[in-house]
C-alpha cells in the first residue's frame with residue numbers, strides 16, 4: 325500500500341485479512357448499517373451488496389452509472405443523501421462495466437460526504453487490472469476519503485485464487501475497530517496455511533504489478549476476435565469483463581439474448597440488467613475474457629468463442 329498509494333496503514337490496527345472480499349463487504353455493512361439505515365449504491369451494481377444491505381435491515385438507494393460510459397452522476401448521488409444515509413458503496417475498477425473512477429470522482433465524493441458521518445465502502449478488488457497506462461485511483465491514496473473509508477481487496481482476484489477465499493480490508497483505526505467487532509464473531513480468523521502461502525508469494529511484486537499487462541493482452545486478443553462480428557464493443561478500462569451491445573444481431577431483451585447465445589452459439593454471457601434492481605435493460609451483455617474458475621482462459625478458448633460469435 326505504501327509503495328503503490330503512499331499510504332501507511334498500521335499492520336496491527338488498520339489491516340484485517342478476511343475470507344475473501346465477499347465476507348469483507350458483508351462484515352463492513354454489518355458493522356455500520358442498522359435497521360432503516362440507507363446505503364447508496366451505483367447501478368449496475370455488483371451482486372453481493374444489496375442482499376447484504378437488506379439482510380441486515382438496511383435500505384439500498386440506487387444511483388445510476390450513465391450509459392454508455394457508466395460514469396457516476398455525482399449530482400444525482402448528492403440528491404439521494406439524507407439523514408438516514410449511513411454508507412456509500414463504490415467499486416472501481418467496476419464489475420460489470422470495466423469503467424474506472426478518476427481522481428476528480430474521489431474529490432467529488434469527498435466533497436459530498438464532508439461534515440457527515442457517512443462511511444465509504446470502496447470495493448477495489450480489481451485494483452491491479454487497469455489498462456492503457458491508466459492509474460487506479462485508490463481511496464487509500466485520497467487523504468480525506470481514506471479517513472472515512474473501508475477499502476476492500478481480494479487475493480482471489482490478484483492471484484487467480486478465487487476459491488482460496490482470502491482478501492483484506494484497510495481502514496483507519498477507529499473504523500477498523502468497529503469492523504473487527506463483527507469480524508471477530510463471524511470469522512474469527514482466516515485459515516492460516518493460505519495466509520502463509522500468500523505472504524510468501526506476494527514478496528515478488530512483479531506478480532501483481534505485471535497483472536495489468538497480462539490481462540490487457542487478453543483483452544486485446546478478445547476484442548480482435550470480435551472486431552469483425554456484429555457486436556458493438558464498449559470501452560473496457562479495467563477488470564476482465566468486456567461489455568457488448570448486440571442490437572445488430574437481435575432485439576431480444578438481454579436475459580433472453582444471453583440464454584439464446586448460450587444455447588445457440590455455445591458462448592455464455594451475463595445480461596447486464598441483472599445488476600440493476602429494476603431490471604432496466606440497455607441491451608448489453610458482459611463477456612469474461614480472462615477467467616475460468618481459478619485459471620486464466622486460454623487463447624484457444626477465446627479464439628473458439630470469437631469464431632462462434634462472428635457467425636451471428
Ligand SMILES: Cc1ncc(COP(=O)(O)O)c(C=O)c1O
Pocket residue numbers: 343344345346347370415418419447449477478479480481486489490491
Ligand atoms: C466487484 C467484486 N467485489 C467482490 C468480489 C468478491 O471477491 P472474493 O472472491 O474475494 O470474495 C467480486 C468477485 O467477483 C467482485 O467482482
